[in-house]
Amino acid sequence: MIARLLRMPLVWITAVVLMFGIGAGLYWFQPWKLVTDREVNETLAVAPPSSASPPATLESEPASARPAVVRQGQFISHEHDTSGVARIVRGVDGSHVLELVDLATSNGPDLRVWLSDQPVRPGVGGWRVFDDGASLELGKLKGNKGDQRYAIPAGTNLEQLTSVAIWCKRFSVSFGAASLAAERSG
Template sequence: MSSPHTKRRVPTLVLWLGLPVLLFGAAFAWWAISPLFFSTRVDEAFPVAGASAIPDPTAAPEVVAVPLATATPDASPVTVTATPEQPTPGAAEEPTPSVEPTVAEVPTEPIALATGTFTFIDQLHWAEGEATIYQLPDGSRILRLENFKAQNGPDLRIGIAGHPMPRSSAELHDTGPGYIEFERLTANEGNQNYAIPADLDLDGFLSVVIYCRAFSTVFSTAEVN
């Protein structure tokens, strides 16, 4: 026969074991749901490459002096008499044409490589604004979002995909070159920049993607061309 103390101890033990689970569940629900009701904003300026990174095409090439080797005279020199070449009668002497040095043109303004507009999927998964991939004068590349606004969500990331308009995780990862993720989305509103790795070949990538990594959900895509 159980004692009254044992009966009181069982509910207390259940309470202490269940309390951490309840707290964890509440924290997870807040993390997952609260971003839907809040917005964050940034307004990053267009990056400008430093003037020192742009080579000056008008600068004179650097001249390095190389000392000439001193030849040791032969003890028994051989004398060679050169016979001057006689000009052909009536032939006019042609002037030597001057060769102008070729200077490679270096772009001084950013070049838009591809651009697209974000799309609406449903009431909880959408974005608007433009996504443009630029090459800067120093050779680096960036992905820039302008007039951007998206539905906020948990663990949102930004990257590029081989599918022109992926709507599922399978389409995102299994089409063409797949999905390359850059970093966490800085904010769900405002102009922002994301660096593109220098060794990344952009051939085959057709869209910019806002992706919720935690729930493997596509929030919006922009087909770029």
């Protein structure tokens, strides 16, 4: 009986279609990324507030001779649990970088770091808004855990781009986002 089934073309066509479907599904969804992490620990321009005080040599320098946090915010969760701090740091040369501090989110297919003009909204209503207005992709997410830096191109209007999202480009959904509020001078 089995030998007779294997000689039928419909059985072979069905087997090939099933194998192709399984392969395409694995490629598209990449389910193993939900249980794997990639940790990145790049050196940050400004030590996180919980860190020890900067060395005395830095304290004696004028503020303009040190990198400064100009905007920052806490991540909120969207499609996946996400936590950490996003901050824009102005370097002594006037350039800007986005730093993700203590980021923790799920791994996923095709994750990107986006600056956006869209407000950060909690809940399901905030999952898909970041591709609606102006946005700037800073690159692929380097890792789903740890500290990382992304250069912001010169001339970027940071007054317009007031939020950051960990964006899954494949499924057009935010894993998590943070509003970037201006730092108060003090």
